[in-house]
Amino acid sequence: QENFENDSYESNEYAGVVTGLAWTPVGGDILFIETLLNRGKGQLTLSGQLGDVMKESAMAALSFLKAHADLLDIDYRIFDQYNLHIHVPAGAVPKDGPSAGITMLTAIASALTQRRVKPNLAMTGEITLRGKVLPVGGIKEKILAAKRAGIKEIILCQKNRKDIEEIEPRYITDLTFHYVENAMEVLALALLHEQVKNPVHFVLQDEAKPNSSVVV
Amino acid sequence: QENFENDSYESNEYAGVVTGLAWTPVGGDILFIETLLNRGKGQLTLSGQLGDVMKESAMAALSFLKAHADLLDIDYRIFDQYNLHIHVPAGAVPKDGPSAGITMLTAIASALTQRRVKPNLAMTGEITLRGKVLPVGGIKEKILAAKRAGIKEIILCQKNRKDIEEIEPRYITDLTFHYVENAMEVLALALLHEQVKNPVHFVLQDEAKPNSSVVV
Amino acid sequence: QENFENDSYESNEYAGVVTGLAWTPVGGDILFIETLLNRGKGQLTLSGQLGDVMKESAMAALSFLKAHADLLDIDYRIFDQYNLHIHVPAGAVPKDGPSAGITMLTAIASALTQRRVKPNLAMTGEITLRGKVLPVGGIKEKILAAKRAGIKEIILCQKNRKDIEEIEPRYITDLTFHYVENAMEVLALALLHEQVKNPVHFVLQDEAKPNSSVVV
Amino acid sequence: QENFENDSYESNEYAGVVTGLAWTPVGGDILFIETLLNRGKGQLTLSGQLGDVMKESAMAALSFLKAHADLLDIDYRIFDQYNLHIHVPAGAVPKDGPSAGITMLTAIASALTQRRVKPNLAMTGEITLRGKVLPVGGIKEKILAAKRAGIKEIILCQKNRKDIEEIEPRYITDLTFHYVENAMEVLALALLHEQVKNPVHFVLQDEAKPNSSVVV
Amino acid sequence: QENFENDSYESNEYAGVVTGLAWTPVGGDILFIETLLNRGKGQLTLSGQLGDVMKESAMAALSFLKAHADLLDIDYRIFDQYNLHIHVPAGAVPKDGPSAGITMLTAIASALTQRRVKPNLAMTGEITLRGKVLPVGGIKEKILAAKRAGIKEIILCQKNRKDIEEIEPRYITDLTFHYVENAMEVLALALLHEQVKNPVHFVLQDEAKPNSSVVV
Amino acid sequence: QENFENDSYESNEYAGVVTGLAWTPVGGDILFIETLLNRGKGQLTLSGQLGDVMKESAMAALSFLKAHADLLDIDYRIFDQYNLHIHVPAGAVPKDGPSAGITMLTAIASALTQRRVKPNLAMTGEITLRGKVLPVGGIKEKILAAKRAGIKEIILCQKNRKDIEEIEPRYITDLTFHYVENAMEVLALALLHEQVKNPVHFVLQDEAKPNSSVVV
Ligand SMILES: [Ca+2]
Ligand SMILES: [Ca+2]
Ligand SMILES: [Ca+2]
Ligand SMILES: [Ca+2]
Ligand SMILES: [Ca+2]
Ligand SMILES: [Ca+2]
Ligand SMILES: [Ca+2]
Ligand SMILES: [Ca+2]
Ligand SMILES: [Ca+2]
Ligand SMILES: [Ca+2]
Ligand SMILES: [Ca+2]
Ligand SMILES: [Ca+2]
Secondary structure, eight states: OOOOOOOOOOOSOSTTEEEEEEEETTEEEEEEEEEEEEESSSOEEEESSBOHHHHHHHHHHHHHHHHTTGGGTOOTHHHHHEEEEEEOSSTTSOBOSSTTHHHHHHHHHHHHHTEEEOTTEEEOOEEOTTSBEEOOSOHHHHHHHHHHTTOOEEEEEGGGHHHHHTSOGGGSTTOEEEEESBHHHHHHHHEEEEEOSSOOOOEEEOOOOOSOEEEO | OOOOOOOOOOOSOSTTEEEEEEEETTEEEEEEEEEEEEESSSOEEEESSBOHHHHHHHHHHHHHHHHTTGGGTOOTHHHHHEEEEEEOSSTTSOBOSSTTHHHHHHHHHHHHHTEEEOTTEEEOOEEOTTSBEEOOSOHHHHHHHHHHTTOOEEEEEGGGHHHHHTSOGGGGTTOEEEEESBHHHHHHHHEEEEEOSSOOOOEEEOOOOOSOEEEO | OOOOOOOOOOOSOSTTEEEEEEEETTEEEEEEEEEEEEESSSOEEEESSBOHHHHHHHHHHHHHHHHTTGGGTOOTHHHHHEEEEEEOSSTTSOBOSSTTHHHHHHHHHHHHHTEEEOTTEEEOOEEOTTOBEEOOSOHHHHHHHHHHTTOOEEEEEGGGHHHHHTSOGGGGTTOEEEEESBHHHHHHHHEEEEEOSSOOOOEEEOOOOOSOEEEO | OOOOOOOOOOOSOSTTEEEEEEEETTEEEEEEEEEEEEESSSOEEEESSBOHHHHHHHHHHHHHHHHTTGGGTOOTHHHHHEEEEEEOSSTTSOBOSSTTHHHHHHHHHHHHHTEEEOTTEEEOOEEOTTSBEEOOSOHHHHHHHHHHTTOOEEEEEGGGHHHHHTSOGGGGTTOEEEEESBHHHHHHHHEEEEEOSSOOOOEEEOOOOOSOEEEO | OOOOOOOOOOOSOSTTEEEEEEEETTEEEEEEEEEEEEESSSOEEEESSBOHHHHHHHHHHHHHHHHTTGGGTOOTHHHHHEEEEEEOSSTTSOBOSSTTHHHHHHHHHHHHHTEEEOTTEEEOOEEOTTSBEEOOSOHHHHHHHHHHTTOOEEEEEGGGHHHHHTSOGGGGTTOEEEEESBHHHHHHHHEEEEEOSSOOOOEEEOOOOOSOEEEO | OOOOOOOOOOOSOSTTEEEEEEEETTEEEEEEEEEEEEESSSOEEEESSBOHHHHHHHHHHHHHHHHTTGGGTOOTHHHHHEEEEEEOSSTTSOBOSSTTHHHHHHHHHHHHHTEEEOTTEEEOOEEOTTSBEEOOSOHHHHHHHHHHTTOOEEEEEGGGHHHHHTSOGGGGTTOEEEEESBHHHHHHHHEEEEEOSSOOOOEEEOOOOOSOEEEO
């Protein structure tokens, strides 16, 4: 009863929204990872009919960002005082697999920093807990779909370079590929230094003061 | 053992009740999204035999409203100090799909603001976390059912305009269509500025005062 | 190994016990909705092998009563400081469907107010979150069972009137029918103004005092 | 790999242990409901491979006792400050059905009051939330098993009297039957006024003092 | 992919480790119940692919020990301030049944008291909540496996004596059997009075002081 | 849609990452156990499509480390004030079995101490709660994969020595084998005394001070 169509790249006006690439039995497609932070107690909500592997990808991306919050100038208290909701439309389409890992990483980081995502950028790649980027499948279909959707630059795992080299060059003129090995390279490429218009200002409470605190 | 019949539009006397459109194997139907806020700790209850996709739609709508509470003059503390119950009669009929997204959004917003919903209005459309409205299926059946039920105005996704244009015009005289692209347009169209008669007055406690609080 | 028999109407001596009507493959039957309030933290327990639809009916009835506690002179703190247990004997017989909605509503309201239920009364009808009463099926079998069990008055949805009119009149002499459209009508018909003998006296604690509280 | 045998009545030396009657495809048997109270936060643990119906019976029995704690001189704080564990050996044998209801009621009441259970007594009957005792099946097999096990007195629902009257009298000489209609009759028959030797002394804390407390 | 072999008795150097006996389709085997107490909030963790019956055995053994902590000079606060982990290697082999009941009882008691377990001892028997020891099956296979593994003494239920008497005596020379009826006999036989070398010293906090406390 | 390849040993630059060995239907492979500690309340998260046996292995390894925190100079408060995430890439490949036990043990210990893992080291072996190392299967395939991946030293259970001796020696030149019997031997072999570059400094709060505390 639903009618689906191929989506187009939209814009980078929202913090927390990043374009990913999906493989489906009928060809590639782009998808949007949407994230929102709302005041709460640090709960993670995942929606959009995500399978277990995709949910675990989100959890790994979030843990990585918590562990490296300093490098991105993220106030750690956001993780305790805000809830994170990640949604992947279309809501009725089941999605799974690890290949949205770096897209979810970037979307969460953009939401946390309110930094604008590079325009006309898409990405696909698995993320591990230590921030390693792993290669994923379906590259050819994904790239063609990206081009069709108006994407200009694509971030991929270094180990997926060979998959690009197998595509006939005339199909991918006008596309720029960035090959990466770890999460920090992804974020350096994908997040602009400027914030979005009307960025959210996080209201953070002091943490309960202990008698004393020690660094070991 | 149950006998079902096609429902009719009822009224806009209750805050939190909005008319949606459903597709069923035997044709379209209208349905009512009912919401109630009761003092509590911010729990969300969904009933009416809703499937996972529909539950996730409600969660996305609620997250969107939390993130944009300011724009609707909603006191954020309601989300922490009240429970939200969403019910969709008839209780024994299983329901699923993302197309009640904007209806649930409007129903929750009406309950939170106690603003009256425009009379004789129905709507159908998926909502995403960033507030984008997506097209849905079964439009022809839904529209005919809406008309039969006494509906006069209908909100749809811009991308569903073509589905309306395919319906023979004589079937839809007297119906006004509003095509939208995002959640704020839906709310602007659907919520009147006046409140319902005898609106609920929310009793809100001060939040626990931290030592200090910072905006970053 | 169990031997079941048709039950008879019993009495209205207990607050919180209301007679409902059930349809089964071998004919109608009456059933008793039993409710108890015990000091606790607001937990809801449902027992008696209730299916999901029936559990959701109980949740809708409870939410409705919370939202309209004032109209029934119910101190809202009971909902936070007492647990509510709803049980439907016989314990081994699976039960489902929305038609016990108004019976559960009345049983909970009687338990909360300790008001006596009208004698020789039974009822069947779905309840929605906004308090609308919906028609249910199996009316003929239910009515015959009610009569056999000693019931004198029956509350039904206005939309079930036509089902009564299809029953041959001689079968339903001595029965009085009350047709209703909403929950408040049910409670006005079903709850006497007097309390049961030896009503429970609820012990309620002051709520934690906030720094201040605001009504918006 | 397990070898089972028919059990015999044991003794009434422990508070919280009561003899029930079970029907099995190979005849009747007795079983022991064992209960223990340990300091905790009011958690209920059920073990012994109990089915859902039997678990709900235990919950109904416990709710009934909470609601009528005064009549048995039970300090209500025990329910909040102790955990209740109900176990039914043998641990590997699945058990279900509502007929252990009054046995569980008596076992919990004995544990809470530390009152001794009448010697050589067994019982079978469903309990409802308002304390009504309902008839159960398999009476003939259960009675013969009780006699074989050394039982002298049996508590049954009034409505099971006819099942006893169908048993050939010579099989049940030396057995005394008590027919009851409600929970209080069961407890009056089953619990002696004396406590067991070395009864447990419950250590109860004052409840957190509210600003004030009201009885409504 | 795993290679399993019959295990041998190891030693009694660790508190909390006790040797049990298992029946498997290919004969008897010994197994080790391992327990550890770590600072926490009283959580119970069970691992080693244990089935429901075996998990319930552990719960019954723990409840029994809580209720009789005084008799073993166990400070009750350990149960609230430490977590208990019970693991049964090999981790990939599913295990079930009630016959490890007394072994788990002894292992937990040894962990709590840090008392050394009698050397070259094994045991098999179900435990009930009131501390009764019930007979179990597979005795012949279990005994032969115990002997093969270097076990010298075995604790069994009194009612399993007949199973031992059916074994040809020459197979069980050098084995001493202890027949018991209740949990306290098991612990008296199995736990030496000396503690293990380097026993754990439990650090226990004072419990929150109530306004006052009463013994009823 | 995913393309997988055999992985190579990577480096020991990260604390908390240890190389394990896996058996698969198409031969051996290496895998990486990745761990991260983030400020939190002591929650354990396991991801990478791990089966129940593998999850229980992680739980046993963690419990062992908690119980022996002193021996590794780990401040026990980390367990209460940090969350532990264990992930095993590739995220879409289901993994199970107990043989990653010692690898998970070492990874957690490295994360907790920030000590560097010995370079070019891999390991396989089950861990029990008392720290015993058990033999595992698939040794030949695992060893060949390790060699292919650039591994130089391998830790195995003493009881797997015979599996190594069955491999033709020319296949395993340049490989050093360490046979162990318990967890402490594993950690002594695998963890260097130096910390990684830029080790994490854990920020630990004083524990809530009780009125007094006793050691028993
Ligand atoms: Ca699409
Ligand atoms: Ca995949
Ligand atoms: Ca309808
Ligand atoms: Ca759909
Ligand atoms: Ca009946
Ligand atoms: Ca139904
Ligand atoms: Ca038996
Ligand atoms: Ca039954
Ligand atoms: Ca073995
Ligand atoms: Ca068994
Ligand atoms: Ca691999
Ligand atoms: Ca395995």
